[in-house]
Amino acid sequence: TKQSLPKSRLSPNSLANQSVQSPLKARANALWPLRKALPVWSRASEIRQGLRIKDIMLLVGETGSGKSTQVPQILAGEPWCKSRPVTLENAKQTVNVGGCIAITEPRRVAAITLARRVAEEMGTPLGASSPASRVGYSVRFDNSTSPCTKIKFLTEGMLLQEMLLDPWLKQYSAVIVDEVHERGVNVDLVLGFMRNIAAGRLEGRGGIPLKVAVMSATAEMERLGSFFEEGYVPSSNGVDPEENESDVSESEWSGISSSDEEHGTADSKGKHINGKQAEKSCAHVATCHIEGRQFPVTINYTPEPVQDFVDAALRTTFKIHYQEPMPGDILVFLTGQETVESLESLVNEYALGMSRDVPKMLVLPLFAALPQAAQQRVFQPAPPRTRKIILATNIAETSVTVSGVRFIIDCGKAKIKQFRTRIGLDSLLVKPISKSAAIQRKGRAGREAPGQCYRLYTEQSYLDLEPRNTPEILRSDLSHAILTMKARGVDDIINFPFLDHPPREALEKALMQLFQLGALTDTGTISEIGQQMAKLPLTVSLGRVLIAAAEPELDCVSEVIDIISCLSVENIFLNLTSEEKKEEAQSARRELYRREGDHLTLLMTVQAYAAENADRKAWAERHFVSHRAMQAVMDVRKQLRAQCQQSKSLKGEKPRQITPELATSLLKCFLKGFATNSARLMPDGSYKTIVGNQTVAIHPSSGLFGKKVEAIMYNEFVFTTKSYARGVSTVQMDWIGGALGI
């Protein structure tokens, strides 16, 4: 049953700043009836009440029930959500704490789109566009907030980054952790930190209590409930809040981040804080289930396994379009940008042949790397007599909800992050989805009316799927996560509150790697280099390389950025199958080839592409280089250059001639991050790794394929039919020795 709440609280105008213009308010008023109809509003008073009494709220609700957009607005007017001056005893100063609500999202796109939508609903300008804006967002390289920001959407990574400066997150009265079911590594870290911070702030640290709402589309709430309750166990053991208020010792105050002092935050250097204590109760966690309105969805399977799901999706799209009445849009789940784009061109091509009496089709791609404006188009209603065909990646599974969808086509696969090698990078592999993901996908069809779901796989394949996604923390490289934790003062990694504890060997391996890179000291604490690495948006190895590049004797930041940008993108050279094409490509790329190896070849490619002012697309085609991949490279490059300019390690250098001296500096620099990825030539002509003494062959995709040199360094170690080194350059044994400190 819907509860009607006092008008003053509900009206968007009451939340909008007086100074904003009326068109914004008019738009907010027009959206209000749509918002009010969302299932979450029937639970608004329960949500408010729950968080008045308790500190943690677990919210489960169907995707599209209004959690992400409405819950921050429901909570923004709460009495506990006010900024308060708190006096820091030793510092003899008063600071304002609280008043702001953070809401974390796993994806950059979701953070920005949601902030835009909520600003619209509240009738306030967005982010940094106006000092009066009440809604903002913060994602990597893009912080768009104002002094008045009350609701801030941010990626999980950005919240972790904010903890570097403010371990108790004092500007926030509440943190809402959204999309917890996705279970990426960062959300697991956020949950662990939130558990500590919520319990710690209850004891007076940080000035005022912190409210935490954890939101998920799928129920795993018992586990989360006991996870958070356990956080309060040690502190509720005989700690008197009154006593605590004046008795917080320096070490207790810095209990979460023992490195407050290292970070030099003015208000957190072991100072006592006089904050109002929240009342303690035995149970700290409230739970709320939001019932969705799910209509029945009929499931159709293929009788036989499908070989080419893009082709099958194409046929199914037209079958639905011809046979099913309007209205009813189609949402197709594909694996990534490439499959979305190929189906997009196929559907558009075949649609040209449709007769005039058949309704039109409007094909709309939806994937993370799509520009903002194009993403926004999926939310706009289709013109009359037109069916929307939305081609999406798993971003439409739970992150983004589009109304009007009645038909789902599910290819049954997704790109899943997997740690690919012992010392290499995480990579995205196309894998079958989990049952829980298949159910989510199906559910997108039944939000407004009965729907249909076409699974492009057999019923048996569905039954064979894993029940749910494996949390990323159990299947990926942990060195970055550990560095993140160490930089926030967590020294005892083993006892960190993980929702799922990663395997001990994985933790040890990551600790060893960080030590070898110089990010940790021999006592296991974070070093100055480690602190710098933690601030970089790169894998630990690449981060180490970038830091080394700024050393005066190496001095090659600009060139290292060019190479790193390429390594962050899958493959910039087109994969050619025919021998004839391969030869043609080889001669076209001759001018880019460097005998030192692939790192320098990548540098030559980026520099040549960047210098091309006339037609980069044609340049890429001529050199058998992927234009789209190069655009992605240029994007990463721009962001990294901006960050290095900010930290003064890059001083606006122009491209230099790549002399043998510069090439040597670059390779020595890469060895600082990749010394363990090196191998030496044996008398029999094979290569054996320096660490582990394993046989490794140079991958055929490398420019050094078939070459015999003293020693090699490689970007990654891949195993197909045998062990291969990919992204290979030639190095000298004494450089490796130098980098390994032997």
Ligand code: ADP
């Ligand atoms: P949940 O978090 O429960 O999945 P959301 O709060 O994201 O739900 O979405 C609630 C509703 O708001 C959805 O039905 C969707 O149609 C609408 N909505 C969300 N974001 C946008 C947007 N950027 N533009 C238009 N409508 C949106």
